[in-house]
Amino acid sequence: MGYLPLLFLAWFVPLVGAVFIFFIRGEEAVVAQNARSVALWTALATFIITLLIWGAFDPTQAGFQLVEKSVWLPGLNINYHMGIDGISLWFVLLSALLTLVCVINCWHSAERWIKEYMIVFLLMDALMIGVFCALDIVLFYIFFEGILIPMYLIIGIWGGGRRIYSAFKFFLYTLVGSLLFLVAILVMYLEAGTTEIPALMQHEFPPELQTWLWLAMFASFAVKVPMWPFHTWLPDAHVDAPTEGSVLLAGILLKLGGYGFLRFSLPMLPDASAFFTPLIFALSVIAIVYTSLVALMQTDMKKLIAYSSVAHMGIVTIGIFTTNALGITGGIIQMLSHGIVSAALFMIVGVVYHRLHTREIARYGGLAENMPVYALTFMLFMLASVGLPGTSGFIGEVLVIVGVFQINSWVALLAATGMILGAAYMLWLYRRVVFGALERKDLLALRDMRVNEVVAFAPLVLLALFMGIYPSFFIEPMQASIDNLLVQIGASGTELAAR
Amino acid sequence: MGFDLTPVLPELFLLVAGLVLLVVGVLTREGEAARVVATLSVLALVIGSIIIAASDKSPQLALGGHYVADGFSAFLKILLFVGAALAILLAQGFLHDRRIARFEYSLLVLFSTLGMSMMVSANSFLALYMGLELSALPLYVLAAFDRDNLRSTEAGLKYFVLGALASGMLLYGCSLVYGFAGTLSFDVLADAFGAATAERPPALLPLGAVVGLVFIIAGLAFKLAAVPFHMWTPDVYEGSPTPVTAFLATASKVAAAGLAVRVLMHPFGEWTAQWQQVVVLISIASMLLGAFAAIGQANIKRLMAYSGIGHIGYALVGVAAGSERGVYAVLVYLAIYLVMTLGTFGCILLMRRQGQYVEQISDLAGLSRQRPMAAAALGVFMFSQAGIPPLAGFFGKLLVFLAAVEAGLTWLAVLGVLSSCVAAFYYLRIVKVMYFDEAAEPFDTAVHPAVTGITAITALATLFFIVWPGPLLRAAGAAAAALVR
Numbered sequence: 001m002g003y004l005p006l007l008f009l010a011w012f013v014p015l016v017g018a019v020f021i022f023f024i025r026g027e028e029a030v031v032a033q034n035a036r037s038v039a040l041w042t043a044l045a046t047f048i049i050t051l052l053i054w055g056a057f058d059p060t061q062a063g064f065q066l067v068e069k070s071v072w073l074p075g076l077n078i079n080y081h082m083g084i085d086g087i088s089l090w091f092v093l094l095s096a097l098l099t100l101v102c103v104i105n106c107w108h109s110a111e112r113w114i115k116e117y118m119i120v121f122l123l124m125d126a127l128m129i130g131v132f133c134a135l136d137i138v139l140f141y142i143f144f145e146g147i148l149i150p151m152y153l154i155i156g157i158w159g160g161g162r163r164i165y166s167a168f169k170f171f172l173y174t175l176v177g178s179l180l181f182l183v184a185i186l187v188m189y190l191e192a193g194t195t196e197i198p199a200l201m202q203h204e205f206p207p208e209l210q211t212w213l214w215l216a217m218f219a220s221f222a223v224k225v226p227m228w229p230f231h232t233w234l235p236d237a238h239v240d241a242p243t244e245g246s247v248l249l250a251g252i253l254l255k256l257g258g259y260g261f262l263r264f265s266l267p268m269l270p271d272a273s274a275f276f277t278p279l280i281f282a283l284s285v286i287a288i289v290y291t292s293l294v295a296l297m298q299t300d301m302k303k304l305i306a307y308s309s310v311a312h313m314g315i316v317t318i319g320i321f322t323t324n325a326l327g328i329t330g331g332i333i334q335m336l337s338h339g340i341v342s343a344a345l346f347m348i349v350g351v352v353y354h355r356l357h358t359r360e361i362a363r364y365g366g367l368a369e370n371m372p373v374y375a376l377t378f379m380l381f382m383l384a385s386v387g388l389p390g391t392s393g394f395i396g397e398v399l400v401i402v403g404v405f406q407i408n409s410w411v412a413l414l415a416a417t418g419m420i421l422g423a424a425y426m427l428w429l430y431r432r433v434v435f436g437a438l439e440r441k442d443l444l445a446l447r448d449m450r451v452n453e454v455v456a457f458a459p460l461v462l463l464a465l466f467m468g469i470y471p472s473f474f475i476e477p478m479q480a481s482i483d484n485l486l487v488q489i490g491a492s493g494t495e496l497a498a499r
Numbered sequence: 500m501g502f503d504l505t506p507v508l509p510e511l512f513l514l515v516a517g518l519v520l521l522v523v524g525v526l527t528r529e530g531e532a533a534r535v536v537a538t539l540s541v542l543a544l545v546i547g548s549i550i551i552a553a554s555d556k557s558p559q560l561a562l563g564g565h566y567v568a569d570g571f572s573a574f575l576k577i578l579l580f581v582g583a584a585l586a587i588l589l590a591q592g593f594l595h596d597r598r599i600a601r602f603e604y605s606l607l608v609l610f611s612t613l614g615m616s617m618m619v620s621a622n623s624f625l626a627l628y629m630g631l632e633l634s635a636l637p638l639y640v641l642a643a644f645d646r647d648n649l650r651s652t653e654a655g656l657k658y659f660v661l662g663a664l665a666s667g668m669l670l671y672g673c674s675l676v677y678g679f680a681g682t683l684s685f686d687v688l689a690d691a692f693g694a695a696t697a698e699r700p701p702a703l704l705p706l707g708a709v710v711g712l713v714f715i716i717a718g719l720a721f722k723l724a725a726v727p728f729h730m731w732t733p734d735v736y737e738g739s740p741t742p743v744t745a746f747l748a749t750a751s752k753v754a755a756a757g758l759a760v761r762v763l764m765h766p767f768g769e770w771t772a773q774w775q776q777v778v779v780l781i782s783i784a785s786m787l788l789g790a791f792a793a794i795g796q797a798n799i800k801r802l803m804a805y806s807g808i809g810h811i812g813y814a815l816v817g818v819a820a821g822s823e824r825g826v827y828a829v830l831v832y833l834a835i836y837l838v839m840t841l842g843t844f845g846c847i848l849l850m851r852r853q854g855q856y857v858e859q860i861s862d863l864a865g866l867s868r869q870r871p872m873a874a875a876a877l878g879v880f881m882f883s884q885a886g887i888p889p890l891a892g893f894f895g896k897l898l899v900f901l902a903a904v905e906a907g908l909t910w911l912a913v914l915g916v917l918s919s920c921v922a923a924f925y926y927l928r929i930v931k932v933m934y935f936d937e938a939a940e941p942f943d944t945a946v947h948p949a950v951t952g953i954t955a956i957t958a959l960a961t962l963f964f965i966v967w968p969g970p971l972l973r974a975a976g977a978a979a980a981a982l983v984r
Contacts, residue, residue, distance in 0.1 A: 071969075072968070073968055073972060074969050074973055075973065138897070141888065142893070143888075143889075145887060145893075146887070146888050148887060149882055149887060152927070153930075153934065156931060167931070167935070171923070172920060172924060172927075175887075176920045179919065179920060180913070182897070183912050183913055186897075186900055186904045186912065
């Protein structure tokens with residue numbers, strides 16, 4: 001392979017940017033300005049590198065591509081091993097894009113410690129890209145858990161409300177699950193004699209062991225997704241995190257759970273996955289219905305969207321565990337769509353929160369009058385979240401529901417009620433915030449979106465629409481990988497025609 | 500064998516250097532003695548490390564078989580010497596500020612290190628006990644080095660009384676084993692109890708020898724500050740001058756852990772099943788106590804005491820595995836532990852207000868604003884001690900848990916990870932105080948360059964271990980292979 005080591009560059013460039021910002025010295029305002037510029041250019045460069053990765057990616061191949069490998073831990077046979085397939089490709093792109101969006105979005109709104117804020121976002125960028133590229137399970141784990149450090153700092157330093165409580169809850173909750181995953185990694189390593197993800201996918205673990213390994217992984221991924229009843233950290237973390245923190249949390253971090261199920265649980269432990277599918281379905285259905293009802297009752301905008309995230313991720317886990325092509329494709333598309341839409345929704349809350357410093361739904365109303373651009377953007381993402389045809393949200397949900405209908409019509413029915421409830425709470429939220437009479441004086445003074453905010457929203461708007469109108473563009477590159485995954489699970493991979 | 504003294508060369512060198520420096524210290528002018536002797540002591544330790552690094556790593560017996568120099572002892576000795584040298588460097592500013600800058604400090608550290616070096620090279624119970632006592636006696640004095648301070652003298656006395664008791668237990672254990680085996684030598688001991696040969700499986704240990712072994716483990720557990728022999732630790736750590744605490748927490752523990760590994764793996768290596776339960780129990784108790792008891796601490800030195808108890812619990816997980824991979828894991832763990840603990844104490848030594856050293860965790864509030872570099876360094880150490888990747892501490896934990904799982908102790912690994920979640924809470928709390936809380940009174944800006952330098956270097960080592968882990972892992976692998984043959 002004569003190319004540049006693109007994957008290496010993709011996570012190394014943001015790290016270099018972070019170190020560079022660390023050494024910027026001087027007057028505070030100047031430092032802040034320089035830090036912003038460096039972060040912007042670094043995030044942009046990283047995004048361009050991920051675009052190059054996309055360009056170099058061959059969608060017809062099923063295996064891992066752009067593979068990089070070098071010796072890392074001698075004597076243990078644990079190596080630096082990176083590569084992407086059709087599934088991880090999109091998440092790498094999404095990570096780089098959302099980081100860029102975050103940097104643009106906080107151009108004016110970040111108030112203190114701007115230099116440090118930029119550093120942690122570039123660190124997040126590096127770790128998020130790394131986690132999706134890692135082909136060694138120990139390397140994956142290092143990125144996977146390393147993300148906790150910058151996120152803990154983001155919530156704790158730049159958060160509001162009970163930020164300290166939320167930061168601790170986020171960190172410790174996810175740590176407990178992750179550490180059990182670590183023990184599972186060690187057991188798998190000793191059982192299979194390797195930590196290479198492709199080799200582990202080929203290895204057949206004894207059924208009894210699979211059950212335990214699966215449960216340990218479940219502890220980690222279910223907290224990350226988060227699945228009911230392990231979701232309680234999420235509303236707290238979202239409410240108290242700064243806008244950009246919520247964007248990455250909802251956009252990428254939650255996807256790690258789904259990605260983990262796809263990458264590890266299903267192909268490595270197919271028997272246990274089949275055995276536990278009813279459990280996943282049950283928890284997901286409860287998550288969809290219950291958290292949707294909870295979302296209806298929220299008075300805080302961010303909390304409402306946080307609960308809606310749990311419901312949407314329930315659709316994802318159902319899709320993944322249908323183990324048919326439709327369901328898995330739907331699950332991945334739903335993850336991508338949710339990554340764009342919920343990230344955008346948190347930014348939408350951030351826009352008004354930054355102006356008025358409250359997220360109480362009741363404090364708003366009639367914003368359509370003096371913030372038309374804002375109202376329009378809000379409407380688009382609200383509809384995408386509801387799953388209106390023509391937006392990205394529709395594709396994922398429909399594929400999942402059709403996929404699961406083939407297996408269990410009750411689950412499909414209950415999941416579909418979640419969509420109805422979703423429409424209820426989102427439309428109601430929109431009505432209360434944007435429509436109605438503009439009565440409060442302070443609301444009258446609100447300015448519409450700034451240039452940087454429009455720029456930050458633009459790619460997300462385009463993607464949400466594009467994915468809804470032309471989904472094959474996103475589905476085609478993953479097909480080979482999904483077929484490959486289905487072969488590993490042992491299910492038949494021939495039912496793709498339905499698409 | 501005979502009178503070939505080459506294997507003992509590092510110790511002989513330290514001994515001679517110590518004696519010469521004693522004279523130098525007395526003859527130098529009062530104001531300068533401390534500085535001169537400290538510089539020369541560090542130099543002696545560096546030369547000692549070089550001698551070890553350059554020496555032959557194949558096992559060599561000396562002093563009538565009481566003493567062995569092999570790859571295992573070489574690895575630990577380099578750690579010890581580095582730890583001791585850093586403890587001397589860390590101390591100079593502190594001793595000066597507290598007006599107790601005497602040249603004896605460096606010498607006591609030097610002699611104690613000599614004893615530790617003998618401990619890790621001991622090949623018989625006689626050498627073991629001599630090394631242990633030689634390392635312990637200077638430590639008692641060091642703990643009380645701030646002699647006009649009530650807490651320091653109390654720490655010294657407490658440490659001495661309890662240490663003497665532990666020595667007694669150890670000696671009693673040694674004598675029991677001697678009574679049943681008829682030999683003090685580690686090499687002969689294994690055969691005396693009927694170790695496995697090609698023809699027969701290993702015989703069971705006689706009951707008396709088992710009891711003796713338990714007493715020996717108890718004595719060593721005291722030196723390690725492992726539960727249930729940890730009671731002295733918080734008080735002694737809090738009362739001792741901070742650099743002494745750093746020395747106690749690092750070099751002293753590393754030596755004791757090395758000795759414990761050698762005793763358990765070399766003469767009793769065949770009887771893992773007979774001592775494993777004891778080690779597992781001590782390990783679990785240490786991990787849990789270290790995790791839970793530290794939560795309520797307000798003094799950062801007490802917190803470090805409990806944190807150290809927890810760390811020893813994790814290291815003992817590797818010992819309990821009773822395998823070569825276990826030994827390897829323990830060695831890596833100890834090396835990483837030494838670096839991050841010294842760095843943490845470097846940060847504690849930066850906590851100074853109007854010339855007074857402060858030790859409350861709440862004093863760290865808002866450190867990130869006044870001293871971003873120091874806060875970042877302490878943050879790195881805290882996340883590393885909590886075992887969060889990509890920092891060095893994670894790799895230590897990874898390896899000990901790997902060894903435990905391999906030895907069939909998966910449940911011990913699960914307990915270990917759960918207790919490390921609890922422990923993560925108090926490490927995070929320090930990060931929280933530094934980064935999330937409102938700023939307290941600022942610390943003094945004048946800092947001692949040695950302290951800053953050591954903190955910076957250890958922080959960088961902790962941070963970038965992931966990039967270049969090869970050398971340490973290879974060295975530890977060779978050392979473990981030398982012990983477990």
